[in-house]
Amino acid sequence: MQIYLPIAEVSVNAFVLTGLGGLVGLMSGLFGVGGGFLITPLLFFIGIPPPIAVATGANQVVASSVSGVLAHVKRKTVDFRMGGVLLAGGLVGSWLGVWVFTILQTIGQVDLVVQLCYVVFLGLIGAMMLHESIVALRRSKNPTYRKRLHQHNWVHRWPVKMKFRASGLYISVFPPLMVGVAVGILAAIMGVGGGFIMVPAMIYLLGMPTKVVVGTSLFQITFVTAFTTLMHAVSYNTVDVMLAVLLIVGGVIGAQVGTTLGAKLRAEQLRILLALLVLLVCGKLALDLFLTPDELYSIRTGAN
Amino acid sequence: MRGAWTLALCLSLAAPAAMAQAPGSTVPPAPAGSDFPVYPHPDQRGVSKSDEARVPAEKVVAGLSSDAVAITASFDGSDILIYGAVKRETPIPDGPPLQVIITVEAPAEALTIWRKQRRAGIWINTDRVDIGAAPGFYAVATSGPLDRILLPEWDSRYRISLPLALRAFGGAQSVEDTVPYTEALIRLREQNGLYRLEEGSVKLVDQTLFRADVSLPANLIEGDYKTRIFLLRNGEVVDVYRAPIEVRKVGVERWLYRLAFDQPLLYGLMSLAVAVVAGWGASTAFRKLRRA
Numbered sequence: 001m002q003i004y005l006p007i008a009e010v011s012v013n014a015f016v017l018t019g020l021g022g023l024v025g026l027m028s029g030l031f032g033v034g035g036g037f038l039i040t041p042l043l044f045f046i047g048i049p050p051p052i053a054v055a056t057g058a059n060q061v062v063a064s065s066v067s068g069v070l071a072h073v074k075r076k077t078v079d080f081r082m083g084g085v086l087l088a089g090g091l092v093g094s095w096l097g098v099w100v101f102t103i104l105q106t107i108g109q110v111d112l113v114v115q116l117c118y119v120v121f122l123g124l125i126g127a128m129m130l131h132e133s134i135v136a137l138r139r140s141k142n143p144t145y146r147k148r149l150h151q152h153n154w155v156h157r158w159p160v161k162m163k164f165r166a167s168g169l170y171i172s173v174f175p176p177l178m179v180g181v182a183v184g185i186l187a188a189i190m191g192v193g194g195g196f197i198m199v200p201a202m203i204y205l206l207g208m209p210t211k212v213v214v215g216t217s218l219f220q221i222t223f224v225t226a227f228t229t230l231m232h233a234v235s236y237n238t239v240d241v242m243l244a245v246l247l248i249v250g251g252v253i254g255a256q257v258g259t260t261l262g263a264k265l266r267a268e269q270l271r272i273l274l275a276l277l278v279l280l281v282c283g284k285l286a287l288d289l290f291l292t293p294d295e296l297y298s299i300r301t302g303a304n
Numbered sequence: 305m306r307g308a309w310t311l312a313l314c315l316s317l318a319a320p321a322a323m324a325q326a327p328g329s330t331v332p333p334a335p336a337g338s339d340f341p342v343y344p345h346p347d348q349r350g351v352s353k354s355d356e357a358r359v360p361a362e363k364v365v366a367g368l369s370s371d372a373v374a375i376t377a378s379f380d381g382s383d384i385l386i387y388g389a390v391k392r393e394t395p396i397p398d399g400p401p402l403q404v405i406i407t408v409e410a411p412a413e414a415l416t417i418w419r420k421q422r423r424a425g426i427w428i429n430t431d432r433v434d435i436g437a438a439p440g441f442y443a444v445a446t447s448g449p450l451d452r453i454l455l456p457e458w459d460s461r462y463r464i465s466l467p468l469a470l471r472a473f474g475g476a477q478s479v480e481d482t483v484p485y486t487e488a489l490i491r492l493r494e495q496n497g498l499y500r501l502e503e504g505s506v507k508l509v510d511q512t513l514f515r516a517d518v519s520l521p522a523n524l525i526e527g528d529y530k531t532r533i534f535l536l537r538n539g540e541v542v543d544v545y546r547a548p549i550e551v552r553k554v555g556v557e558r559w560l561y562r563l564a565f566d567q568p569l570l571y572g573l574m575s576l577a578v579a580v581v582a583g584w585g586a587s588t589a590f591r592k593l594r595r596a
């Protein structure tokens with residue numbers, strides 16, 4: 001069934017879009033990532049103009065995150081205080097990121113920077129997660145080894161300490177704030193929710209327990225992507241609500257299935273899965289940068 | 305250039321203001337260039353600069369199956385039938401047969417063509433060519449091979465063939481040879497079905513009746529499209545007929561589009577509301593489903 005998108009001005013297959021939304025929703029529920037890092041490139045691939053893909057992708061992520069975060073609230077696996085601190089940082093970062101993005105646009109190398117960002121971040125994080133999960137999986141098979149609750153590092157020595165009861169942490173407010181800002185900047189430049197960066201940062205940098213990480217990151221992503229959607233709609237008119245609805249229909253169903261599935265799977269297995277997925281996307285993007293492209297020329301509409 | 309202007313002035317003086325013409329039909333102006341015979345050449349036609357000499361012997365009378373295309377939510381392309389006849393007071397002239405070329409053209413837009421090069425092992429966009437105006441859609445339907453039925457002088461006069469339909473490079477160019485860039489533009493858009501050359505798709509009966517089907521693609525943009533029908537003899541344009549096609553969004557498409565641009569904040573909040581309600585609704589529905 002073909003459907004014409006009013007803002008993107010292209011005709012696309014409604015079922016393909018719904019399926020795409022479902023796939024991304026599944027990942028959202030399973031891993032606590034917004035899925036923007038997958039949906040945005042996938043939308044490019046089916047012929048949606050990049051600015052519209054980025055803005056509408058953000059809108060879709062809002063829906064799947066709301067759906068996911070509600071499921072986590074029911075299971076009491078959201079640290080609202082930590083989420084609030086991350087969110088405050090995220091909004092500042094998002095604003096900074098848009099400013100950087102505008103500068104990149106005037107230089108004319110947005111695509112390259114975005115792609116390089118993807119390759120570097122996805123590669124680093126994927127490799128790190130894969131390593132950690134394999135080590136953790138080996139340890140869990142050897143029950144004599146007992147891990148400490150979390151490692152004490154520089155994060156725990158900074159001032160303005162705050163109690164995060166749900167996470168069982170008593171740390172400085174600055175590290176989560178900085179994580180929020182960094183994620184916000186990257187989110188705005190790369191057009192993603194930033195969960196795939198935030199989740200590892202929360203686990204490895206802040207030392208949060210895995211069970212609250214997913215819900216808390218979804219909480220932060222919901223609000224940051226809502227802010228991004230509104231900013232895109234007001235300043236660039238690039239949110240296509242028709243496209244968003246199709247993605248959302250698939251997305252919300254996928255998110256619910258993913259959350260249910262996530263409760264049954266083991267955390268180490270989940271992390272290996274996510275690590276492999278991240279590395280896969282990274283590899284694909286890296287190949288695009290280094291291999292000789294089939295088509296050297298590309299067309300951009302609009303003046304300059 | 306001055307030569308062309310004085311020539312055009314002479315011809316327009318020779319033509320009376322009250323010259324009878326079919327609506328939409330125009331007498332082609334003479335092509336620039338002294339070595340090319342001016343139509344209608346007084347000596348060749350054997351008539352003086354009388355009124356008769358100015359009225360073309362053959363004229364197009366044409367119609368479109370629809371002069372408006374409505375883009376609805378389920379729009380996935382549209383076929384337009386263009387039909388017509390050749391009106392003439394005299395018998396069919398001897399010599400090579402009459403030919404017909406039909407073009408359908410979307411509004412022009414500015415665009416940039418980028419070319420990638422390997423820099424430090426990475427493929428990045430390095431060179432660009434700015435095109436001031438290129439149609440978003442351009443279809444050429446002909447009754448025969450384009451290069452055999454149309455002389456280059458008349459092609460450049462009316463910008464009929466694809467390379468000539470791309471107009472006006474935007475400002476000073478940073479590359480020396482722009483030809484590979486415009487070729488790439490045509491190649492890419494031909495692959496997407498946005499630029500088309502359909503030779504022989506115009507059916508011509510007894511040099512008098514003609515018809516052609518032009519299919520508009522699904523990824524159409526709004527705007528005032530132009531249709532041109534050219535009558536040709538000996539590679540020269542004898543008559544041109546122009547007709548507009550209005551392409552407009554309707555219904556919910558139009559409403560959303562207007563809202564997005566007129567009330568962006570409201571539109572953004574609406575998009576968010578849709579997302580939140582859908583997310584919350586699905587969450588509630590699934591919980592109920594699990595309890596049941």
